[in-house]
Amino acid sequence: MTAVTIFAVLDLLGTFVFGLSGAMVAIRRQLDLFGIMVLATATGVVGGTIRDILLGDTPPAVLQNLVPLAVTCAAGLCGFFFFSLIDRLNRPVMLLDAVGLGVFAVAGCQKALVFGLELPGAVLLGMISAVGGGVVRDVMAAEVPRVLHEEVYALAALAGALTYGLGLRAGLPGTYAASGAILLAFVLRVASVRFGWRLPRAPGGPR
Structure with a gap:
């Protein structure tokens, strides 16, 4: 597989897992099928859309072909029909988020580097790409966005994008750099939840 193909696949993978996380949140909020599809689509495509607009790559990919929308619709239907099966996982939304964070952080950083x-x-844009969909999902579901209060979230995406960029600078093949960066972002996110890692909070604020 060529590098272009690999990153196209990564982009679709990130779109799918974020779409599925949006569908899971929508189902838990007891939305109907239309609401599930809307939340899945918004979660799956917003990060990439923000990335494309900031890079001046317009119209965004989601408006140029039907593939991203088809992927998010497939994710929404998977959530609709297989919710009980997916929900058996421990913290399914968090796990899907962790995968999406790593994938979109790397894909966003890569596209930014290609655009010069x-x-x-490029690292900052990778992080924005990774957290954008989750922010919109949480806002639409009337929740405080995880990026503002959860254990290491945006920092996991930032670490993944930075690791990818530094890996390329060090001369690593793109596939190795991408794999290591995605794995790092995933592990950081999951470990932060597992072990309760938190960033410092205001000493005089409520607990």
Whole structure:
């Protein structure tokens, strides 16, 4: 597989897992099928859409072909028909989020580098790509976005994008750099939940 193909697959994978996480949240909020599809689609495509707009790659990919929408619709239907099976996993939304964070952080960073951004900007855009869909999902579900209060979330995406960029700078093949970066973001996110890692909070604030 060529690098272009690999990153196209990564982009679709991130779209699917984020779409599925949106569907799971919608079902728990007792939304109907239409609401499930809307939340799945918004969660799956918003991060990539923000990335494309900031890079000036317009119209965004989601408006140029039907593949991203088809992927999010498939994710929504998977959630609709297999919710009970997926829900047996421990913290399914968190696990799906962790996968999506790593995948979109790497894909966003890669596209930014292709468009000529320097490493700091590419890493930042990778993080924005990774957290954008989750923010919209939580807002639409009337929840405080996880990026604002959960254990290591945006930092996991930032670490993944930075690891990918530095890996490329060090001369690693793109597939190795991407695999290591996605794994790091996933492990950081899951470990932060498992072990209760938190960033410092205001000492005088409520607990």
